[in-house]
Amino acid sequence: MTDIRMIEAAAARLAGHVRRTPLLSSPFLEEIAGRRLFVKAECLQHTGSFKFRGGWSAVSALDPETRARGVIAFSSGNHAQGVALAAKLHGVPAVIVMPSDAPALKIANTRGFGAEVVLYDRATGDRDAIGAQLAAERGLTLIKPFDEPQVIAGQGTTGLEIAEQAAEAGVTQADVLVPCGGGGLTSGIALALEARAPGLRARPAEPAGFDDATRSLGSGQIERNPAMTGSICDAIVTPQPGNITFPILKRLCGPGIVVTDDEALHAMALAFLRLKIVVEPGGAVALAAALFHPEQVEGAAVIAVTSGGNVDPAMFCTALERYAG
Amino acid sequence: MTDIRMIEAAAARLAGHVRRTPLLSSPFLEEIAGRRLFVKAECLQHTGSFKFRGGWSAVSALDPETRARGVIAFSSGNHAQGVALAAKLHGVPAVIVMPSDAPALKIANTRGFGAEVVLYDRATGDRDAIGAQLAAERGLTLIKPFDEPQVIAGQGTTGLEIAEQAAEAGVTQADVLVPCGGGGLTSGIALALEARAPGLRARPAEPAGFDDATRSLGSGQIERNPAMTGSICDAIVTPQPGNITFPILKRLCGPGIVVTDDEALHAMALAFLRLKIVVEPGGAVALAAALFHPEQVEGAAVIAVTSGGNVDPAMFCTALERYAG
Numbered sequence: 001m002t003d004i005r006m007i008e009a010a011a012a013r014l015a016g017h018v019r020r021t022p023l024l025s026s027p028f029l030e031e032i033a034g035r036r037l038f039v040k041a042e043c044l045q046h047t048g049s050f051k052f053r054g055g056w057s058a059v060s061a062l063d064p065e066t067r068a069r070g071v072i073a074f075s076s077g078n079h080a081q082g083v084a085l086a087a088k089l090h091g092v093p094a095v096i097v098m099p100s101d102a103p104a105l106k107i108a109n110t111r112g113f114g115a116e117v118v119l120y121d122r123a124t125g126d127r128d129a130i131g132a133q134l135a136a137e138r139g140l141t142l143i144k145p146f147d148e149p150q151v152i153a154g155q156g157t158t159g160l161e162i163a164e165q166a167a168e169a170g171v172t173q174a175d176v177l178v179p180c181g182g183g184g185l186t187s188g189i190a191l192a193l194e195a196r197a198p199g200l201r202a203r204p205a206e207p208a209g210f211d212d213a214t215r216s217l218g219s220g221q222i223e224r225n226p227a228m229t230g231s232i233c234d235a236i237v238t239p240q241p242g243n244i245t246f247p248i249l250k251r252l253c254g255p256g257i258v259v260t261d262d263e264a265l266h267a268m269a270l271a272f273l274r275l276k277i278v279v280e281p282g283g284a285v286a287l288a289a290a291l292f293h294p295e296q297v298e299g300a301a302v303i304a305v306t307s308g309g310n311v312d313p314a315m316f317c318t319a320l321e322r323y324a325g
Numbered sequence: 326m327t328d329i330r331m332i333e334a335a336a337a338r339l340a341g342h343v344r345r346t347p348l349l350s351s352p353f354l355e356e357i358a359g360r361r362l363f364v365k366a367e368c369l370q371h372t373g374s375f376k377f378r379g380g381w382s383a384v385s386a387l388d389p390e391t392r393a394r395g396v397i398a399f400s401s402g403n404h405a406q407g408v409a410l411a412a413k414l415h416g417v418p419a420v421i422v423m424p425s426d427a428p429a430l431k432i433a434n435t436r437g438f439g440a441e442v443v444l445y446d447r448a449t450g451d452r453d454a455i456g457a458q459l460a461a462e463r464g465l466t467l468i469k470p471f472d473e474p475q476v477i478a479g480q481g482t483t484g485l486e487i488a489e490q491a492a493e494a495g496v497t498q499a500d501v502l503v504p505c506g507g508g509g510l511t512s513g514i515a516l517a518l519e520a521r522a523p524g525l526r527a528r529p530a531e532p533a534g535f536d537d538a539t540r541s542l543g544s545g546q547i548e549r550n551p552a553m554t555g556s557i558c559d560a561i562v563t564p565q566p567g568n569i570t571f572p573i574l575k576r577l578c579g580p581g582i583v584v585t586d587d588e589a590l591h592a593m594a595l596a597f598l599r600l601k602i603v604v605e606p607g608g609a610v611a612l613a614a615a616l617f618h619p620e621q622v623e624g625a626a627v628i629a630v631t632s633g634g635n636v637d638p639a640m641f642c643t644a645l646e647r648y649a650g
C-alpha cells in the first residue's frame with residue numbers, strides 16, 4: 001500500500017520530468033475567501049493535469065522488461081494523456097482504449113502524445129474484454145486511473161510540493177481542498193501531508209449530485225453516485241471512491257465540500273481574471289469551495305488545488321461570459 | 326546605469342516577494358515551432374505581468390524616508406498595477422494618474438491594489454502638470470515605466486531566472502524573444518543574459534505597425550512609431566524605445582521580429598490549449614514570433630516570454646473562437 005516512502009520514491013523518479021507547479025495567490029481572491037488563499041496550479045502540469053504524475057510514477061515503477069512491452073489504460077480524459085506522455089517519454093508503447101464517441105480533440109490529443117488509440121462502441125462493445133485481449137496478446141500492463149498504489153504515490157508528490165510551498169509561505173495550519181473523483185489525488189496528498197505537514201488537512205471537493213466521497217466520509221463506508229452523467233465536471237465524475245483510496249481518505253481527510261456547477265464556472269472565471277490560469281470545471285471545484293463555502297473551511301488559510309485545465313473553449317467562454325463580465 | 330550588479334541587488338530585494346514564474350513547454354507547440362520551445366510564463370507574476378518586478382525594485386530601492394512619502398506613476402495598464410501593489414506591500418502610498426476614459430476594470434483593479442487613482446481629462450488636462458503638482462505637494466517619487474535604471478534592474482530579474490531555468494533544461498544556446506514596448510523588459514533580460522547565459526540572446530518582438538524597436542535596431546538610431554493607437558497589443562505600444570533602454574538593446578540584442586495582431590491572437594489560443602495560461606495580446610507577440618516566424622529564429626531552441634495576462638474576457642474569447650475551434 002502507498003505510504004510516504006513510496007511517495008518519496010515516486011518523487012525521486014519524477015524529478016526532472018514533472019513540473020513543480022507554482023502556488024499562486026491574489027489579494028482579490030483572498031478578499032472573497034475571507035482568509036489567506038493559495039492555489040496549487042496543477043493545471044500547469046505536463047498534459048494539463050496532475051494525471052501525468054501518476055502516469056509517470058506507474059510507468060517508471062515497472063521493471064524494464066515489463067515496461068518495454070508497453071502499457072494500456074481505459075480513459076477518454078486526463079488519465080489517458082498522462083499515461084500516453086509518460087510512456088512516450090520512456091520510449092515504450094501505450095494503448096489507450098476509448099469510446100468511439102469521445103470528443104475528437106481528446107482522441108487527437110492522446111494520439112498527439114504518442115499513444116495508439118483503440119476505439120470501442122459504448123453500446124455494443126465490451127471495454128474490459130477488448131482491453132484484456134490486447135493486454136494478453138501484447139503483454140501490456142494495465143495502468144488503473146486511481147486504485148493503484150504507484151498511481152496514488154505519483155499523485156502524492158503534489159502533496160510533497162504543497163508541504164514545502166506552504167512552509168515557504170509561512171502556512172503551517174490549513175485545509176487543503178482537492179478536486180476528488182476516484183480519490184487518487186486526494187489520498188496521495190493526504191498521505192504526503194500526514195508525513196510532511198501534519199497541520200495541513202486534505203479535504204475532498206466535489207460537484208453536487210456526484211458527491212460520493214463526501215457522503216462516504218459521512219457514513220464511514222463507500223457510497224455510490226446515483227448517476228454517471230449530468231455534471232460539467234466530467235473529469236472527476238466516478239461511480240464511487242476506490243477500494244484502496246477510500247480507507248486512506250477515511251483515516252486522514254476532513255469532511256468533503258460540495259459545490260454547484262455554476263460555482264465551478266464562477267471559480268474558473270476568477271482564476272482567469274486573477275491568476276491567469278486555465279482551469280476546467282472539475283479542476284475548479286476546490287477553488288469554488290474555498291471561495292463560495294468559506295463557512296465550511298477551518299482556519300486562517302486555505303489551499304485549493306486546481307487539478308486540471310483541459311476544458312473546451314466554448315465551455316471556458318461560457319464561464320467568462322457569465323462571471324467575468 | 327543598470328548592470329548585472331544592480332540586477333542581482335534587485336533580485337535580492339525581490340526574493341520572497343516576487344514569483345519565480347515557471348518555464349513551460351508542450352510537444353504540440355514544439356511541433357509548430359520546429360524546434361525546442363520554452364515559454365517563460367511571466368503572465369503568472371503578481372498583478373498579472375512582469376511590471377511588478379520593476380515596481381518592487383524601484384520602490385524598494387528608495388531610501389526609507391523618501392519611500393515613506395509615497396510614489397506616483399502615469400499608467401492605465403500593467404505598470405500602474407505593478408507599482409500599486411509594490412507600494413501597498415511596502416506600506417507606502419501610491420498615486421496613479423490615469424485618463425478618465427481608461428477602462429473601468431483597470432481603474433478598479435488599480436484601486437484594488439491599494440492605490441489612489443487620480444483621473445484627468447485626456448482632451449483638456451495636462452497629465453504631466455497634474456503629476457508634477459501632486460509630486461511637489463506630497464513629496465512623491467515618480468516611478469517611470471521603463472526609462473529608469475532600477476525599473477530595468479527589476480525587469481532584468483526575469484533574465485536571471487531564464488538563465489537558471491534554461492540551464493536546468495539543458496539549453497545553452499537560444500534566442501530569447503521578448504515582447505517589447507519601451508524596452509525595459511527586453512533590456513533588463515539582455516543584461517542578465519549577457520552576464521549569466523552568454524549563449525542566450527535577447528530579441529524584441531513587436532506588433533506590426535508599432536515596430537519602433539525593430540526599426541531602431543535596424544537603423545542604429547531611435548525611430549518613432551507613426552501612431553499610438555490601432556493595435557490590440559496596447560500593453561506594448563509606446564512612441565519609441567527609451568533613451569536608457571535603447572543603447573542596451575543596440576549593444577546586446579539580435580534583430581526584432583514583427584507579428585500581426587491575428588498571429589498574437591493565434592498564439593493566445595495555443596497558450597490556452599497547450600499551456601493552460603492566459604496571455605494578453607501584447608504579451609503573446611514573442612510566442613507568436615516563435616511559432617509563426619520560425620525562419621527568423623536561429624538555433625535548435627527558442628525561449629519566448631509571455632509578459633502579461635491582463636486581457637478582457639471578450640478579447641480572449643475572440644482569440645479562442647478564431648483559433649481554438
